Amino acid sequence: MRTTTDFSPLYRSFIGFDHLAGLIDKASRADKQSSYPPYNVELLAEDQYRITMAVAGFSEEDIDIESKDNHLIIIGTKANNSNENNQSTEGDSTIKAPRKFLHQGIAERNFERKFQLGEHVKVIGAFMKNGLLHIDLEREIPEALKPRKIAINGKSLLGQTN
Secondary structure (H helix, E strand, C coil), X not given: CCCCCCCHHHHHHCCCCHHHHHHHHHHHHHCCCCCCCCEEEEEEECCEEEEEEEXXXXXXXXXXXXXXXXXXXXXXXXXXXXXXXXXXXCCXXXXXXXXXXXXXXXXXXXXXXEEECCCCEEEEEEEEECCEEEEEEEECCCHHHCCCCCCCCCCCCCCCCC
């Protein structure tokens, strides 16, 4: 059984850390979200990641991927297939009846899944294979923010030696 935690003291005590307290609050609410569709997050290399989502029954046209303001949003919208199943196909005189499931274990419901991306994480590409949606991500740290070595050579650039 999960208990809820009140983070309001963090808002009163830590001035300037409201963003961090908001992230903690958002993470606690994320546990209550639907777990559909299931997904994995893999570390492929030091700064390369892959999100893999099980999207059986969805085609590439049914899925929209958007990266905006350090958020990755994946939306799956399944069109209603009832009209498609009732129409006769060209060259085939049989009329397809609506599908009747004895057991339906493959969910075909719409979904929206959001991921918060870290600083400098960019979406590189996405592809579908065997009912799995793969989204590749990479952290690209700008040269100005990368650590650099400073050589000690005994001379000052200002023309003075110590």
